[in-house]
Amino acid sequence: MTQSLRHRWGDPNRLAQKTERECTRGCGTIKVTFHQGGRHWVEFFRDGEKIEGKHTPVCVPVAAEAEHA
Ligand SMILES: [Zn+2]
Numbered sequence: 001m002t003q004s005l006r007h008r009w010g011d012p013n014r015l016a017q018k019t020e021r022e023c024t025r026g027c028g029t030i031k032v033t034f035h036q037g038g039r040h041w042v043e044f045f046r047d048g049e050k051i052e053g054k055h056t057p058v059c060v061p062v063a064a065e066a067e068h069a
Pocket residue numbers: 006007008023024025026027028029058059060061
């Protein structure tokens with residue numbers, strides 16, 4: 001039985017063609033929802049690189065202080 005940690009997405013940064021949300025747990029993952037040409041899809045990025053895969057990447061906080069003051 002595997003237990004995956006869920007991300008906790010921060011406030012959305014709404015741009016013209018996409019919305020970015022960064023995980024506040026400190027794992028460095030950014031969830032980007034694209035809105036282009038009437039289509040909508042989600043991609044995940046970490047360290048500026050796209051995370052390949054169909055499923056949401058597991059949340060692995062790298063910093064102990066995941067909480068932002
Ligand atoms: Zn996370």
